[in-house]
Amino acid sequence: MGRGYVRFWDPDAERFDIPTWPWKLAPSHLKTRDQLVEMGLRPHQPPAGQVMWNNKKLGVRRAYLFDVALAGPPKARSAAQVASLEAARRRRRICPTCGREQAYYLSTALKECTTCADGLEAAA
Ligand SMILES: [Zn+2]
Structure with missing residues (x-):
């Protein structure tokens, strides 16, 4: 485990404003927007958490995570x-x-x- 493991391990949101996991260590029911799109879904609720990781060039990056049970098909256009x-x-x-x-x-x-x-x- 790298240093990011400890730095970004905060599932109870004690240090970050929302529950946070290191990259790839988030619970499996939480997906990034891209992962939902791949499944034919879209987030319909605010993020339930985030994954964070340190990119050597770009610094600390984050991706919001959405509960797959609260996601749904893309909204139909009126x-x-x-x-x-x-x-x-x-x-x-x-x-x-x-x-x-x-x-x-x-x-x-x-x-x-x-x-x-x-x-x-x-x-x-
Ligand atoms: Zn013409």
């Missing part, structure tokens, strides 16, 4: 959110020069459809 996302995507396909909706997203460099951009290039 109809209004879906509509607003679709409208935003649609706006990125409408050419401001010819006003046509294209099947592709307009290039942010050209700022118009390729037909209009080609026309301008030919006229130049």
Whole structure:
């Protein structure tokens, strides 16, 4: 065991503000956000603890831990959110020069459809 073992061993949160374990020594029902995502879950509650470790280059790092029993599937988007996302995507396909909706997203460099951009290039 390295020095981090003692330094970050605090399951009763006596020294840290939330229960803390050294890297890889947390109870198995507590998962990091990335681990939950790998399981198709998302945290729906505040963190139940954290793991801490010392990175030689970056210093002390932490990752919050979430109780897997309190996690669930990603929250479904509301109809209004879906509509607003679709409208935003649609706006990125409408050419401001010819006003046509294209099947592709307009290039942010050209700022118009390729037909209009080609026309301008030919006229130049
Ligand atoms: Zn156009």
